[in-house]
Amino acid sequence: MAWSFVLFWILAVVSVVSSIMMVVTRNPVRSALFLVVTFLCVAVYYVTLAAQFIAAVQVIVYAGAIMVLFLFVIMLLNLGAPEALRERGTLQTRVALLLGFIFIAALIGSSLIALPTAPAPPGVYQPLGTVQGIGLNLFSPNQPWLFPFEITSILLLVAIVGAIIMAKRRV
């Protein structure tokens, strides 16, 4: 089982470094491409966590649709110039880094609290995240997910109308 640790550490290094580079670099196009790398690493994590369907959706929706939307807007607004925005003063950066370290210490400390033991042994393979498992759970009348699923359609409709109204030249 050592290979899963090897995969975990490789992907951890790649995802953390690319997300740091996303924040550090000044070119928005490079930020978007580094974020795509992070999303793909997270998608591989989903596969290792028995969430195959979510991994496919992550690649299609996040790394595909959402990041293409970001790149379209960057291209549309002509923001590709690296020196388009000056960086902030160093004081705000330092305070943000300090607060970030405090926050990460709190998060890691709370992550290391012993989790309650699982009712099912987590090592056993279950068809957890396959399309069948997701669909049976999502559309089952015994589960509370059917009504939020329908509400999501209204949410997407509102988002479509809102985006069109925002992007229109004159309302």
Place this chain on the structure above:
Amino acid sequence: MVPTPYYLVLAGILFTIGVIGVLVKRNAIVIFMSIELMLNAANLTFIALGRHFGQVNGQMYVIFALAVAAAEVSVGLGIIVAIFRLRESINIDEVNLMKF
């Protein structure tokens, strides 16, 4: 079989990088990307804990979070385009009309 706290710590690190990006950057689009990174870290936590407890409900939350993220990105980028039309800039320090 990587234990669950590894994934939780990694998600915490990614979330904190997103928080620092929101605090430090000026470009509104990069701030949006940092918010997406934070959403992804939260999704990773949901899925890791869902596997830990052997339940599929964590992945249900992730599906709805994905839909909300897609809606949020479309509306947010529409707002950014509108601000750019108004101000010819997306520097968020210049959009301070509500900061009195």
